Amino acid sequence: MVHKFFYPMLIIIIGVLCVIVFYLGFGGSRDETRNDFYHLRLSGESPHWELNGYQLDLTSGILNSGNGKLRFKSSGNDYTTNYFAFEMNAVINKKEETLQSKAVTGTENFKNDIDTGAVEGSPPIMKDGKSIEFKDIDKLYAVIYWEGKKDGKVHKEIIDLYERAK
Numbered sequence: 667m668v669h670k671f672f673y674p675m676l677i678i679i680i681g682v683l684c685v686i687v688f689y690l691g692f693g694g695s696r697d698e699t700r701n702d703f704y705h706l707r708l709s710g711e712s713p714h715w716e717l718n719g720y721q722l723d724l725t726s727g728i729l730n731s732g733n734g735k736l737r738f739k740s741s742g743n744d745y746t747t748n749y750f751a752f753e754m755n756a757v758i759n760k761k762e763e764t765l766q767s768k769a770v771t772g773t774e775n776f777k778n779d780i781d782t783g784a785v786e787g788s789p790p791i792m793k794d795g796k797s798i799e800f801k802d803i804d805k806l807y808a809v810i811y812w813e814g815k816k817d818g819k820v821h822k823e824i825i826d827l828y829e830r831a832k
Contacts (some may be wrong), residue, residue, distance in 0.1 A: 724798070
């Protein structure tokens with residue numbers, strides 16, 4: 667008679683203890699990891715250039731940068747050069763970082779929009795070994811270099827896109 671009452675109660679008590687141990691061991695004391703996701707769509711212009719729709723996606727461990735369109739602002743919207751380069755740069759904790767770059771040598775016609783290209787990879791790493799977060803970005807800006815059609819000199823312009831409020 668004792669066995670009919672004792673064994674079922676023992677099984678119930680062991681089951682409750684297993685649930686408590688499982689919850690405290692695996693669920694209750696678990697470190698929560700942050701899964702922040704930031705998506706920026708940046709546009710801006712300088713005296714000769716206009717950048718539209720540049721995208722920057724930042725999540726833990728992955729940085730996607732690119733897919734913007736550059737347009738050379740000329741009277742006939744037609745300009746040919748032998749050298750062109752584009753960089754997307756960031757100032758992260760007062761340190762300059764290039765997030766993406768593209769260069770073309772040879773004849774390049776700016777008749778239509780120019781695709782900036784895109785890159786995906788690990789974001790820059792901080793001194794403590796962790797990937798940057800959006801709060802670490804002080805400034806974002808594009809740099810465009812191109813060879814002048816008439817003078818053959820390389821020109822440079824900067825398009826400021828984002829600056830964290832101080």
